[in-house]
Structures are given as C-alpha cells and as structure tokens.
Amino acid sequence: MGLILAILLPLRRPRGVPAADADAELVARLRAGDEQAFVALVARHHAAMLRVAGSFVPNAAIAEEVVQDTWLGVLRGIDGFEGRSSFRTWLLRILVNRARSTGVREHRSVAVGDAGPAVDRSRFDASGAWMSPPQHWVEDSDDRLLAEGLADQLQAALDELPARQREVVVLRDVDGLSGREVCDVLEISEANQRVLLHRGRSHLRQALESELGGL
Amino acid sequence: MFWQRHELVCQEMVELITDYLEGTLSRSQRRRFEAHLAACENCTEYLQQMRATIRLTGRLRAEDMAPAMREELTDLYRRWRAEEE
Numbered sequence: 001m002g003l004i005l006a007i008l009l010p011l012r013r014p015r016g017v018p019a020a021d022a023d024a025e026l027v028a029r030l031r032a033g034d035e036q037a038f039v040a041l042v043a044r045h046h047a048a049m050l051r052v053a054g055s056f057v058p059n060a061a062i063a064e065e066v067v068q069d070t071w072l073g074v075l076r077g078i079d080g081f082e083g084r085s086s087f088r089t090w091l092l093r094i095l096v097n098r099a100r101s102t103g104v105r106e107h108r109s110v111a112v113g114d115a116g117p118a119v120d121r122s123r124f125d126a127s128g129a130w131m132s133p134p135q136h137w138v139e140d141s142d143d144r145l146l147a148e149g150l151a152d153q154l155q156a157a158l159d160e161l162p163a164r165q166r167e168v169v170v171l172r173d174v175d176g177l178s179g180r181e182v183c184d185v186l187e188i189s190e191a192n193q194r195v196l197l198h199r200g201r202s203h204l205r206q207a208l209e210s211e212l213g214g215l
Numbered sequence: 216m217f218w219q220r221h222e223l224v225c226q227e228m229v230e231l232i233t234d235y236l237e238g239t240l241s242r243s244q245r246r247r248f249e250a251h252l253a254a255c256e257n258c259t260e261y262l263q264q265m266r267a268t269i270r271l272t273g274r275l276r277a278e279d280m281a282p283a284m285r286e287e288l289t290d291l292y293r294r295w296r297a298e299e300e
C-alpha cells in the first residue's frame with residue numbers, strides 16, 4: 001500500500017547540536033515571532049509527522065491535513081509549552097490526538113497478547129528447540145536493501161502490521177524515539193509498548209528472512 | 216523455584232528477545248538468556264537478525280517534503296500571525 005514512499009538515507013546521522021537542544025533554540029525563536037524558526041522546525045519534523053500520521057489515517061491527503069492542523073495547534077499552543085517533555089514528544093502528542101480524533105481508521109482493538117508467536121510454532125520441535133532454524137541473511141543485507149529494492153518490501157511489511165504495532169515500530173525504529181517517549185506520545189504503558197514493539201519487530205524480521213533468506 | 220532454574224529453550228528465547236534488547240530482563244533471566252545464547256548458534260543468529268531488522272527499519276525514511284507543502288505551511292504561519300495581531 002506504501003502510503004509513504006520509502007527512500008534510503010545513509011546510516012550516519014548528521015553531527016552537530018543534539019536534536020533536543022536545536023529544537024529548544026528554535027522554539028525560543030518561534031516564541032519571539034521568528035518565521036524562519038517555524039520554517040526550520042517544519043523542515044526538521046515534517047517528514048516524521050507525515051509518517052506517524054500515515055499510520056493512523058487511510059491516505060496521504062488526510063495525513064497532510066492532520067499534519068497541517070497539528071502545526072496550527074503548535075503555533076496556538078507554543079506559549080503554553082512548558083518544556084517538561086521534549087518539543088518532539090509534545091508535537092507528536094498533538095499529532096496523535098488529532099489523528100485519532102479524525103476517527104477515520106477504526107482502532108482494531110486486538111488484545112496485544114493475541115497477535116501470535118514471534119516465530120511460527122511449526123519451526124520448533126516438541127522440546128522447543130529450533131527444527132527449522134533461521135536462514136542466514138544478515139551478511140550484506142544493507143547493500144541488498146539498497147540494491148534490490150527491498151526497502152519497498154520492508155515498507156510493505158511495515159504497512160501491513162496491525163495499527164498499534166505499526167505506530168510503535170515507526171516511532172521507535174524509524175523515527176528513533178526512546179521507549180519512554182513512545183509511551184508518552186501514544187499514552188500506553190511501558191509493558192504494552194514492549195509487547196507491541198516485540199510483535200512488530202518479529203514480523204519484520206520474518207518478512208526480511210522470507211525476502212533475503214535461503215541463499 | 217522450578218521456573219528460575221530450568222534452561223531456556225529456543226522457542227522461549229525468541230519471545231524474550233525484545234525484553235533482552237530493551238534491558239528489561241531481571242538479572243537472573245538475563246544470565247539464563249546469555250547462557251543459552253553462548254551454547255546456541257541458531258539463537259545467536261536470530262539475535263543478529265533482530266538487530267539487523269532494527270537497523271534496516273531505521274533506514275526507511277519518508278521523502279522530503281514537497282516544496283508546495285513548504286509554501287503552504289509558511290502561508291499557514293503568516294495567516295496565524297495576522298490573526299494574532
């Protein structure tokens with residue numbers, strides 16, 4: 001379904017000022033009425049916001065609306081932002097609340113424990129030992145992701161996760177939030193966050209093994 | 216207690232792996248997890264695959280914002296400023 005077109009970026013993150021400090025400085029300038037600070041904040045966070053919004057609503061047009069609406073909420077609320085959480089956490093909470101209130105995608109209330117095992121039971125023998133062990137694929141997987149269009153496959157596997165797993169995996173592993181931040185943004189417990197992360201990552205691992213394994 | 220002493224099997228390992236990576240296993244669970252890893256090539260491979268999965272997922276990024284969107288948001292800012300004043 002690929003709501004958001006995946007591209008690959010180099011692994012290394014840019015050096016320089018830590019992200020939270022850069023945000024704090026931009027927030028201070030925004031409060032002082034600096035339009036360029038707003039533009040800079042948009043540039044820093046917009047792509048991640050679209051990705052997160054996209055995991056709540058059914059299409060890119062609605063995701064864009066939600067993101068725009070969120071920026072308006074930021075402008076209106078920035079004077080009340082007390083900095084108890086990071087700017088990013090605060091921003092994403094506004095976003096998640098707006099996305100949820102569009103109510104377009106029903107929240108499938110799958111009990112988190114019911115999502116099945118991390119690895120299919122048939123791959124273990126009666127004693128619980130591997131019978132059909134993991135196929136090798138880790139070597140060169142970065143290059144192969146780039147060379148063989150596997151980013152699309154991985155994106156597709158991410159898109160097909162149950163909504164709550166996808167939200168957690170996107171925030172943790174694509175956007176790089178900490179577990180604590182994800183709990184704050186989605187308003188879920190740490191235990192719940194870990195279970196959703198576990199199911200989601202396990203599914204993506206299986207998808208990669210299916211694509212890359214057996215060579 | 217029995218459950219504290221029995222050795223972990225592979226099928227349990229794959230369910231504990233996120234707690235292991237998140238650092239939320241108790242000390243004794245962690246010891247048992249690592250004892251199993253030391254003796255099990257397949258679970259060691261599985262752990263490497265989970266780490267690789269996390270790394271590869273981190274390389275998915277949305278495309279940069281379209282210039283039109285950037286303009287729209289700059290307009291949004293200006294309209295908001297105008298309302299405020």
